[in-house]
Amino acid sequence: MGENELDLDLVKRVQHGDKTAFDLLVRKYQHRIGAVIGRFVPDYAESQDIAQESFIRAYRAIANFRGDSQFYTWLYRIAVNTAKNHLVAMKRRPPTSDVDVDDAEHYSGAGRMHDHDTPEHEMLRQEIAREVSDTVAELPEELRQAITLREMEGLSYEEIAETMDCPIGTVRSRIFRAREAIDARLRPLMDSERVRP
Amino acid sequence: MNSLDEKICEQLSALMDGELPADEARFLERRLANEPALRERWERMQLASACMKGQPLRLMRASLAENVAKDLAIEPTAKKSRRPLLGWAIAASVALLAVAFGPRWGSHETSSTAPVLADTPVIQFAPFVATPSSADLVAEASATAAPMESLIKPAPRSVPAKNPDIGKPTIAAVAGTQSPSDFPLVEGNGAKAWPRSTLPSNTNDPALEAYLVRHNQMMSDDGLSGFVPYVDVVSNDPGNAAGENQSGGTDK
Helix, strand or coil: CCHHHHHHHHHHHHHECCHHHHHHHHHHHHHHHHHHHHHHCCCHHHHHHHHHHHHHHHHHHHHHCCCCCCHHHHHHHHHHHHHHHHHHHCCCCCCCCCCCHHHHCCCCCHHHHHCCCCHHHHHHHHHHHHHHHHHHHHCCHHHHHHHHHHHCCCCCHHHHHHHHCCCHHHHHHHHHHHHHHHHHHHHHHHHCHHHCC | CCHHHHHHHHHHHHHHCCCCCHHHHHHHHHHHHHCHHHHHHHHHHHHHHHHHHCCCCCCCCCHHHHHHHHHHHCCCCCECCCHHHHHHHHHHHHHHHHHHHHHHHHHHHHHHHHHHHHCCCCCCCCCCECCHHHHHHHHHHHHHCHHHHHCCCCCCCCCCCCCCCCCCCCHHHHHHCCCHHHCCECCCCCCEECCCCCCCCCCCCHHHHHHHHHHHHHHHHCCCCCCHHHCCEEECCHHHHHHHCCCCEEEC
């Protein structure tokens, strides 16, 4: 099951009335949606409010989501429209050109959006990225290979098992242990008051 | 973290990759609904995943997901709507009813309004003026093929003359006319007067007029107004029925 299939599974659960499934989608995509909104609304507090409104709108509309597009693409458009509407409501001019969702991940001006973050958030973001990178580099070879094949290459457990010549259960365990090591380094950072309001 | 927690966290990792069996997923969903710490762990794992993939991020406050959850608590549950299906069913039913009963409704209305129409004043049809083109065509046809004259019945134009006083053909003139080329020219516009009908212009037949009005009314009620009004209605001159039966007057 790919990432989009997993999202669609969560969406189906939301459509059957499971609000916890929507909470998982919010927690999964909130930082990426924050980056999208930051392109239109640099102010951090404003972008926080717009992100919240975007998710509420997405929840209200999710009953009509049929899965024709990827869930993130759909959410991306809602976030962009919400940000534009916010700018119009504030009598500010929205940007005339959009960045397509596929290009947004590789948008050359992506670094620019971080300039508008508070120094604390920018430091935290850099610290998290560094911790993740350092932890992966320090992992034992079999864990590093498993997590890299999964996260960077997007291979399924079965494909990783074939590549590494080991059972699927071992792949699952190795990926979990790699994530466990990364999480042990991230938890103190995320629990800090810097991410709290 | 005890061994149970470790197992749960491994399941969470597999769920994140879409590799968790359905039965384990259902169990984990219940845990997730009741354990905020597990959901926070999910968030950290997703954040680490996005960092490894190099996706652009802007760290949102931890309160964002909590605030969204609070707002959703008062929102109605997002259930998938069946309205589109219902809408299609209603539209199809209405269309079926319209096709099945539409024309009958029209005829019912006509029959109910027929007495009223019969009492309406008789419509006086204005004489028509033929266009030069149609008259010339018929004239040419009559000149080249004289035997065809008896077969060609010039179709009157449905456009009434702008000035009814101009070029009013008399019945005698029309009766004596053998060829359209013999018709007198109208002085005002150079057109030739064209015999619209052999019915006497002063014949007021209420039954016929009421029938024509009723006929047109019925056709428009049936939704056929764009087609049927161009079909000629054949009528007879009651005073000249014997002589005209073979040729027949035309009207609309």
